[in-house]
Amino acid sequence: MTDTNASEQPEDGTAITAATFRAALEELEEPVATASAVARVLDCSQTDASDALDRLAEAGKLDRQDVGDDPVVWYPREFADFVDPEHVVIFPERRELVVERPEQFTRAQLTQFAHLVDSADEAYIYEIREEDVWWAPYDHIDGLVGTMRDVLSEPAPKLEEWVERQWTRARKFALTTHQDGYTVLEAESPDLMGNVARQKLDADQLHGPISDTESWVVEGKEGAIKRTLYDAGYPVQDQRELEGGAELDIDLGVDLREYQEDWLDRFLDTGAGVLVGPPGSGKTIAAIGAMADIGGETLILAPGRELAGQWHEQLLTHTSLDPEQIGEYHGGEKEIRPVTIATYRTAGMDRHRKLFDERRWGLIVYDEVHHVPAAIYRRSADLQAKHRLGLSATPIREDDKEGEIFTLIGPPIGTDWAKLFEAGFVAEPEVELRYVPWRSEEDRTEYASVEGYERRQVAGTNPAKLDAIRSLLADHADAKTLIFVEWLDQGQEYSDALDIPFISGETRYPERERLFDEFRRGERSRLLVSRVGDEGIDLPNAEIAIVASGLGGSRRQGSQRAGRTMRPSGNSQMYVLATRGTREEEFARNQLRHLAGKGVRLHETDAS
Template identity: 30%
Template sequence: MLEEYDFRNDNVNPDLNMELKPHAQPRPYQEKSLSKMFGNGRARSGIIVLPCGAGKSLVGVSAACRIKKSCLCLATNAVSVDQWAFQFKLWSTIQDDQICRFTSDSKERFRGNAGVVVTTYNMVAFGGKRSEESEKIIEEIRNREWGLLLMDEVHVVPAHMFRKVISLTKSHCKLGLTATLVREDERITDLNFLIGPKLYEANWLDLVKGGFIANVQCAEVWCPMTKEFFSEYLKKENSKKKQALYVMNPNKFRACEFLIRFHEQQRGDKIIVFADNLFALTEYAMKLRKPMIYGATSHVERTKILQAFKCSRDLNTIFLSKISSHAGSRRQEAQRLGRILRAKGKLEDRMAGGKEEYNAFFYSLVSTDTQEMFYSTKRQQFLIDQGYSFKVITSLPPPDSGADLSYHRLDEQLALLGKVLSAGDDAVGLEQLDEDADDIALHKARRIAGSMSAMSGAQGMVYMEYSTGQKKLGLGQKGKPKDPSKRHYLFKRRFG
C-alpha cells in the first residue's frame, strides 16, 4: 500500500507561496523522477536515487514547490544545511523570512503560518537537554503538521538514532534523496516501511552519455610496499599498526605526490585527496603543505576552506577525512566518486576530437600484498555494478621522477617508519566518527579516545635508557655504598 497525500484538497494546513524561478529548468531525468512521485494531484512517499552532481537539490526544491505546504528539510550536517538553504533561495521564489536554519550555531524562525525549516537529523532526534531557545523551536517542529518531509542522504535514516526522526515528526509526504542506496548492515530494506518504496533510480552511464555528469576515468594504482615497511607489517606485535603501515607506505606517498603535481601543474585540475586514517591525513597534508578537513575541524574553518577551494585559483588541493564509517564500504567509494561527478563543459566540446575525452579522474591508491587489496575490491563493487570499470596502473611514480618526490632516500623512509612505530596505537587508527552522530552541528563537547602523551604534547617522543658501562653485579653479590656512614641509619645495618 502506497502512502499518498492529496495536497491540492488540503484546506487544513496553510499554503506556502513558492514557485520555481524561470531559470530553473529540470532536466528530462529530473522530470521523470518527479512524475513517479506526483500523479492525479497526489504526492507519493518514496525514495529517488540520483548520482552526486546530477541535481538532487533541484528535485527536492521542485517537489516542495509543487506541494506548496510547509516543508521540513533534513540534512546530515551543518554545511549541508547551509547548502540546502542556498538551493531553496536559488531555485525558488521563497522569501528570505519564510526559510530558516536550525543548527547549534543558527536558531532561526520563519514568519507567517507556513515556511521551510532546514536542519540536521541529530537536532531533531537528540533526546538530551537543550537550551531554552532550542527547546521552543524543536517543540514547534514536532507539533507542526508538515506537508513534505524532505530527507537528504536518506541512506543514513536506518541508523539507530536517525530513524527516530520519522516517529518524532508529523508529515503527510516523505521524500528521500540519495546517490547510494546501500548499507553494509543490511538495514537498507527498513526504508520501505520508514519512508516508502524506491520511486526512481537513474542510470549513471546514461547520464554520462547525455553530458549531465562528468565522464570519469577510474583507476587503481598499485603501490608496492618498501622492504622495511613490509617487514614491520608482517610482524605480529604490529597488528594494531598494520593500517598505518600500508597507508604510510612511501611508494604510495610518492604516487600521491606525483598525481597531485601532474593534475595541478599540467592539467590545472582541482584535487580532493581522501584518507580514512587521521594520522596519515595529517602527515600527508603537512608534508605537502595543503589544508585538511576532518571531524574536529570547526564549521567556520570548514566553510572557509571549501569556499576558497571552490573559488580561488591559489588553492587547488585539499585533504578530507572519510565520508563513511566503514573502511571497506561500497557507499564510501561511491560518495568519493560523487565529489567529481558534476558536469564539466558541454558534451559537444568533449567529443570535439572524434573520441570522448575523460574530464574527471578517480584514483584509488592501494598498497599491494596487504589487507588494503581486499578492502579496495569490496569498495569498488557498487561502482562496478553501475557500469564503471577500473584500469590498473603499476608504474607510478615513473622511474625518472627520482629525487623530485618526497621519501626518495632510505634515511627519509626509515625516519617515517620510526614515526609510525613510535606513535601510540590510538593515534594511528581510523578516525572514529559514529554514523549516528552529527559531530558538526550539535555536540558542544567532543569525546575522543587519546593517549596521555598526545594530551601532553609528547606524541612522537620516545623514552630511551642508556647503560653507564659499569660492571654489573653477579648473582648473590651485594652492592656496598662508598661511604656507609652517610647512609640513613635504617640502611646502615643492611649495607654494613
C-alpha cells in the first residue's frame, strides 16, 4: 500500500509521491536529491519536479535544505537525523583545505579563491595558490577575506595574512597610458622598479626611465612584459587607455540569460576577462553580447577553421551584421573586415601580423583561450585592443600556466557549473568509468612485454573495447553518439567494424564539415572522432560520448569530451573505457577529477 493521496497529486499531472521519491533516491543511490535529479529519474521537467516536491514538503512528507541561492535538496523527513553536515579541515602551512561532504554553496564559494586538487568519495581537497588570490573576483581584499571566513570552519589568521600579502603583491606593477599616448610601466616603489623590473626586462622591452618608479615601454612589448613579470611572481595590472577603433553598430537578436548578463556586466566593468563556464552555457552568445554593448570593430581569434566558420554562422544568425561586414582570415580565406575571424596561427605570423596591428580593434575575443600560453599562439596575445575577452570551458593546463592566461587576457569570470546544471540551463552529464578486461591472456602478455608509449597504446587498443562499444551502442540504439579514439589505425578499424565514419586530422576539410553538419542536423547519429573533436566543434545534442582511448591526455581533454554532451536539453552520458589492471585506470581518474570538482557525477563499473 502506498501513501499516495489527493494532496500529493499536482494539478499539472506530475505524479510524484513520497513513495516515488524514495524510489528515485534508491535508483540514484543517494540519501538526498535535487529537483533536477528527480526529474531525470522520473522523466519529467525540473520545474514540475520542483513544484511537486514543494507540495510534498508543505504536506509534511519531505524535508528540504536551502543554503542561500544554492540549489535545494529534498529528503524524507525520517532521514533528517542521519544527514551528515559538511566538515572543513584547514591546513594553514600547506594552504590546503579538506572538505567532507561539501554542499554546492560551499563548492561555489571555494572556486572564488581555491583550486580543486583531488576528490575521492565525499572528501574534496583544495589548495590556495598564489594565482588563485591574484585573480580572485573581488574589488577589495575585505570581500575575499569575508568569503573565506564564510567557508572556513575556524579562524585561520596565518592563512589570511598570506592571502593579504599575495593580494598586495599582485598590485605592485601596472601598465598605464602617458598623456602623450605611449605606454608606461609603473612600480609601487623605486626598489621594485630598479631591482625587479630593470633586472628582469631588457632594452628590447623598456626604453629609458621616466622617473624612479616609471619606465617607457617599447611599443608592442606589453605582452612580453606581462609574461616576464608574472614569471617573477608579480602579475601586472593593465590600466591602459587604449583606442576603441571605428564604431560598429551591432544589434543582438537573442535575450541573454541572467548569468550571461552578470558575466557581461563584470567584463564591462574591467574591460578585460575570461568567461569560464561549461560547454553549452552560451559563452559565444555572451561574447556576441559584449560586441553589441561595446559597439566597435572586433577581431575574433579561434584555434581552427571549423570554429571560425561556426563563429561566422553564429554572427549572421544572432546579430544585425550583414555578410559583407564579416570576414575570415586563415588558410582558406583572407579578408579583413569590421568583424574579422582569424586563427591564432595566422594572426601570429610575421607576414600577416602587420594587417592586424594596423587596425584599431574595439574588442579582441580569444576563443578556446587556454591555447594562448603555447609558443605558437602566444604572439597573438600581443595584439592590442581596448577590450580583451577570453572564452574557455576549461582554462587549465598540464604545464600549470593557466595563470598566464589571466595575466595576458584578464581575470576569470564564471558561474558555478552545478548552479547551471540545477537550473536546467545545461544538461548535466553522468560520467561512468567502465573497466574493460583483457580479451585474452595473449593480449595481457603483450602489455607486460612492452614499455612506455607502446604499453599505453596496447592498453588503449585492447580488442575487448570494441565489444564494450558494441554493447553500449546497443544499449543506446537511438542516441546521438560520439566515439573518441587516440590512434588513427584504431579509428579506421572501428570504422570498418561498426560502419561509422571516422574523422581525423587527415580528413579533408569539406568532408569533415559535411559529416559534422549531418550530425548537427540529425541526419547522422554516430561519429568516430580523433582529437580533432576535442574542442572547437559545435556538436549540439550529442547524448552519448564514449572515450575508447586517449587516457594519457590532459584533465582539460576529459572535460572537453564530456562537454560534447553538455547542452541545454536532454539527459546525457559519457562512458570512459579503461583496461583493467593497467595505467589507464590512473590516467582516467586524473582526467575525470576536474569534472568531479565541477559537480559532475562519476560512477565506476566493470564491463561484463
